[in-house]
Amino acid sequence: MSIDTERAQQEKVEPPPGPVSLVRAELPRWAPYGILVASLVVVGVLLAVTGGFSIGLFVFLSAVLFGLATYLVSRVVEGARKATDRLVTIVVTVAFLIALIPLISVVITVVTNGLARFDAAFFTQSMRGVGGANDLAGGGYHAIMGTLIITALAAVMSIPVGVLTAVYLVEYGSKSRLARAVTFFVDVMTGIPSIVAGLFSFALFALFFGPSIRLGFAGSVALSVLMIPVVVRSTEEMLKIVPNELREAAYALGTPKWRTILKVVIPTSIAGIASGITLAIARVIGETAPLLIAVGITTGLNLNPFANRMATLPVFAYYSYAAPGVPREPFIDRAWTSALVLIIIVLVLNLVARLVARVFAPKTR
Amino acid sequence: MGKAIDAKNLNIYYSSFLAVEGVNMTIRPKTVTALIGPSGCGKSTFLRSINRMHEVIPGARVEGRLELDGKDLYGPGVDPVGVRRQIGMVFQRPNPFPTMSIYDNVIAGQRLNNKKMKKDATDDLVEQSLRGANLWNEVKDRLDKPGSSMSGGQQQRLCIARAIAVQPDVLLMDEPCSALDPISTLAIEDLINELKMDYTIVIVTHNMQQAARVSDFTGFFNIEGTGKPGHLVEMDETKTIFSQPKEKATEDYVSGRFG
Ligand SMILES: Nc1ncnc2c1ncn2[C@@H]1O[C@H](COP(=O)(O)OP(=O)(O)OP(=O)(O)O)[C@@H](O)[C@H]1O
Numbered sequence: 001m002s003i004d005t006e007r008a009q010q011e012k013v014e015p016p017p018g019p020v021s022l023v024r025a026e027l028p029r030w031a032p033y034g035i036l037v038a039s040l041v042v043v044g045v046l047l048a049v050t051g052g053f054s055i056g057l058f059v060f061l062s063a064v065l066f067g068l069a070t071y072l073v074s075r076v077v078e079g080a081r082k083a084t085d086r087l088v089t090i091v092v093t094v095a096f097l098i099a100l101i102p103l104i105s106v107v108i109t110v111v112t113n114g115l116a117r118f119d120a121a122f123f124t125q126s127m128r129g130v131g132g133a134n135d136l137a138g139g140g141y142h143a144i145m146g147t148l149i150i151t152a153l154a155a156v157m158s159i160p161v162g163v164l165t166a167v168y169l170v171e172y173g174s175k176s177r178l179a180r181a182v183t184f185f186v187d188v189m190t191g192i193p194s195i196v197a198g199l200f201s202f203a204l205f206a207l208f209f210g211p212s213i214r215l216g217f218a219g220s221v222a223l224s225v226l227m228i229p230v231v232v233r234s235t236e237e238m239l240k241i242v243p244n245e246l247r248e249a250a251y252a253l254g255t256p257k258w259r260t261i262l263k264v265v266i267p268t269s270i271a272g273i274a275s276g277i278t279l280a281i282a283r284v285i286g287e288t289a290p291l292l293i294a295v296g297i298t299t300g301l302n303l304n305p306f307a308n309r310m311a312t313l314p315v316f317a318y319y320s321y322a323a324p325g326v327p328r329e330p331f332i333d334r335a336w337t338s339a340l341v342l343i344i345i346v347l348v349l350n351l352v353a354r355l356v357a358r359v360f361a362p363k364t365r
Numbered sequence: 366m367g368k369a370i371d372a373k374n375l376n377i378y379y380s381s382f383l384a385v386e387g388v389n390m391t392i393r394p395k396t397v398t399a400l401i402g403p404s405g406c407g408k409s410t411f412l413r414s415i416n417r418m419h420e421v422i423p424g425a426r427v428e429g430r431l432e433l434d435g436k437d438l439y440g441p442g443v444d445p446v447g448v449r450r451q452i453g454m455v456f457q458r459p460n461p462f463p464t465m466s467i468y469d470n471v472i473a474g475q476r477l478n479n480k481k482m483k484k485d486a487t488d489d490l491v492e493q494s495l496r497g498a499n500l501w502n503e504v505k506d507r508l509d510k511p512g513s514s515m516s517g518g519q520q521q522r523l524c525i526a527r528a529i530a531v532q533p534d535v536l537l538m539d540e541p542c543s544a545l546d547p548i549s550t551l552a553i554e555d556l557i558n559e560l561k562m563d564y565t566i567v568i569v570t571h572n573m574q575q576a577a578r579v580s581d582f583t584g585f586f587n588i589e590g591t592g593k594p595g596h597l598v599e600m601d602e603t604k605t606i607f608s609q610p611k612e613k614a615t616e617d618y619v620s621g622r623f624g
């Protein structure tokens with residue numbers, strides 16, 4: 001008999017080390033809450049006694065104590081693996097809550113300040129003749145329309161260019177030199193600061209119409225420069241995950257390549273493409289700098305993007321805040337309301353993106 | 366319907382890699398031909414070169430002649446799209462279009478190519494193709510449901526229905542049963558037996574019994590070693606291949622003595 005088999009037999013006789021039972025000691029379900037309350041109380045009392053109570057310190061110390069206490073208690077009762085699990089859960093949750101703080105804070109600030117002028121007048125009046133002794137309420141109607149028109153034009157230009165570029169990259173380019181060059185420039189474009197896009201557009205139009213040109217359309221061009229790379233990237237990702245088998249199935253039925261793309265590849269990925277586009281729109285609709293340069297601001301309603309200045313929500317908010325009239329307060333209020341309307345528009349766009357994704361998604365039932 | 370295929374000194378490449386070398390093969394109209402051989406010997410590659418699906422892969426190309434009823438499929442000016450309309454294909458993994466209903470999947474060949482058809486002509490074609498694929502009774506009440514809502518075996522038969530709905534002359538099948546249970550497999554084998562009345566069928570399979578059951582002729586592909594090109598060892602009537610093949614390698618393979 002060889003040594004190996006001998007050892008194997010010996011091992012078989014000896015029971016494996018450690019507890020055989022599958023059941024392990026476990027903290028009761030209320031334990032985490034109990035520890036949390038205990039930590040809060042302990043830290044609260046300690047701070048009150050030392051007299052240095054502040055809400056930030058209180059929350060921070062409680063979180064640290066809660067994490068440590070949970071780890072130690074769990075380690076003693078449940079063992080190392082479970083304790084680590086609990087600790088990591090706490091760390092992840094805290095990180096999530098920290099990430100939420102700025103978001104919630106922004107929403108609360110904007111809503112509380114913006115509600116003051118969130119009225120019918122804001123949605124029906126422009127700023128023509130408002131200010132000074134005039135007691136008109138004034139509103140952002142012209143800015144809302146300007147934002148919608150300029151963004152819509154930008155979308156109309158960016159979506160075909162972006163989607164077709166992505167189709168080229170995924171379906172036709174396949175690592176050709178041109179495709180690699182396009183990918184490179186799209187990457188570069190993604191990183192362009194928005195003010196550069198505005199300067200580019202302004203310089204372009206100034207070339208033809210002189211340096212005093214301000215135009216809604218120039219703003220659309222600037223936004224397109226920012227939007228196209230986002231559309232290309234998201235569409236590209238969506239096209240890439242369409243399984244090759246579907247393309248081959250279409251080819252095998254005698255379908256030309258362009259029809260395969262149009263009728264199989266794009267319909268299969270349309271949900272992702274559409275939500276990517278919506279998010280790209282939401283991304284550029286709040287841009288301020290390029291519009292400040294290329295479009296300027298005006299007090300009256302201008303619905304024609306091809307002539308004269310237009311007002312847009314971000315720029316309107318900026319000017320109302322940076323250069324208010326006298327008295328100041330109504331201007332500041334209108335700035336906040338503009339911000340609120342902008343947030344609402346972005347929120348709606350995000351909801352639309354989800355809806356679109358759900359409507360277009362391939363049915364499985 | 367049902368045309369002959371002739372391969373003459375066919376070399377098939379992936380870029381510079383010679384995957385299959387010197388295939389000479391004659392496939393008679395309205396017969397079932399099985400292609401067998403070890404993994405990686407180039408069965409799929411050869412099959413895909415018959416309907417010019419091979420060249421979909423970047424860098425893939427073919428040398429030699431491949432004839433459909435005497436006409437060179439790789440001749441100058443031949444449109445691969447036209448070739449694929451005459452030579453249909455069923456893949457190893459069922460791949461119904463997820464965006465289309467069962468109904469639309471069956472007539473995908475027409476829909477994708479914008480063929481205008483009357484409603485009742487389309488209905489007839491759908492029923493006839495689904496009956497042809499032994500699927501009609503299972504799905505006739507839910508034709509508007511998506512194709513991906515069916516079992517794997519049903520999906521594969523849907524893909525066969527889709528392939529025969531364009532009425533090709535030849536049907537290529539690459540291991541159509543490898544993902545299916547024995548009952549679905551049997552259904553598809555029965556189907557192949559019926560389809561050979563109208564179509565020329567070439568089927569790749571790893572299942573010797575299946576080759577013996579469904580095919581009239583069998584071609585055995587082999588490969589010397591990794592990196593070497595695959596080649597056709599011999600091709601003959603199926604019962605000859607399985608009882609008294611000319612080559613020792615074939616005998617070893619079909620009897621399971623393959624290293
Ligand atoms: N897309 C490809 N690019 C490069 N080489 C490939 C490609 N597909 C297959 N090959 C190579 O071609 C040779 C033949 O492959 P093929 O898929 O035809 O084998 P097969 O006989 O169908 O094998 P299996 O029975 O496993 O399906 C293999 O060496 C394989 O590595």
Ligand SMILES: [Mg+2]
Nearest residue numbers: 408409410539
């Ligand atoms: Mg194969």
